Amino acid sequence: MTKPVRDMRKNLRLLARDAHDGGSPFRIARFAAPRHAEAIAPIEPIEPWASLGYPAGWLEKYLTGRDTALYRFALLRENESGDVATAGYMAVRFPWLVGPFLELLAIAPAHQGLGLGAFAVARLQQAAHLAERQLWTSVALHNPRAARFYERLGFAPTADVPDLLRPGFTERLLRYDART
Numbered sequence: 038m039t040k041p042v043r044d045m046r047k048n049l050r051l052l053a054r055d056a057h058d059g060g061s062p063f064r065i066a067r068f069a070a071p072r073h074a075e076a077i078a079p080i081e082p083i084e085p086w087a088s089l090g091y092p093a094g095w096l097e098k099y100l101t102g103r104d105t106a107l108y109r110f111a112l113l114r115e116n117e118s119g120d121v122a123t124a125g126y127m128a129v130r131f132p133w134l135v136g137p138f139l140e141l142l143a144i145a146p147a148h149q150g151l152g153l154g155a156f157a158v159a160r161l162q163q164a165a166h167l168a169e170r171q172l173w174t175s176v177a178l179h180n181p182r183a184a185r186f187y188e189r190l191g192f193a194p195t196a197d198v199p200d201l202l203r204p205g206f207t208e209r210l211l212r213y214d215a216r217t
């Protein structure tokens with residue numbers, strides 16, 4: 038059995054180093070600009086952020102701005118020819134109230150539905166298990182496919198927060214309890 042590593046910061050740093058399985062086409066890297074910028078433009082205008090009215094440039098700012106409690110990762114996908122593309126991003130806020138908060142998970146449309154999102158979340162869940170932490174995230178209620186995605190991965194709805202990001206839009210807070 039793996040020994041608990043209670044230092045969540047260390048586990049988050051290791052996510053980017055650990056995550057290359059022999060047979061998997063997916064990898065996690067620490068986000069670095071401009072090397073990993075190629076998925077920013079395809080992601081910025083998509084849902085759920087379009088309806089929430091996020092301004093042009095929001096993702097670039099989010100990924101590159103100074104924020105010492107935000108762990109930012111590029112999600113990479115290798116194709117059949119061996120070319121590696123930046124396909125999306127994951128950002129985890131830690132410390133947060135009572136455990137890490139998965140604040141952003143975004144896969145570019147051309148790479149959606151291939152298992153990369155589930156791969157990234159599974160790695161994060163593993164890191165939370167090692168640290169025996171609760172892992173949190175939220176989804177917009179107008180994004181029911183994403184809610185299903187998280188519930189399939191073991192997240193449970195805990196509360197609906199109306200008007201959190203924008204008036205008229207409710208966010209659902211979800212918890213994955215990795216303490217046991």
Ligand SMILES: CC(C)(COP(=O)(O)OP(=O)(O)OC[C@H]1O[C@@H](n2cnc3c(N)ncnc32)[C@H](O)[C@@H]1OP(=O)(O)O)[C@@H](O)C(=O)NCCC(=O)NCCS
Nearest residue numbers: 084085142143144149150151152153154155182183185186
């Ligand atoms: C949701 C998301 C992170 C899932 O990652 P992924 O690599 O595409 O998903 P996987 O291949 O691992 O799993 C497939 C499931 O993802 C979800 N999914 C796929 N495309 C999606 C999209 N455009 N929007 C929302 N959910 C989507 C669905 O639940 C899908 O299962 P289904 O086909 O049975 O409905 C990704 O599609 C995405 O970034 N979507 C747009 C932004 C978003 O909704 N982010 C999450 C909440 S803020």
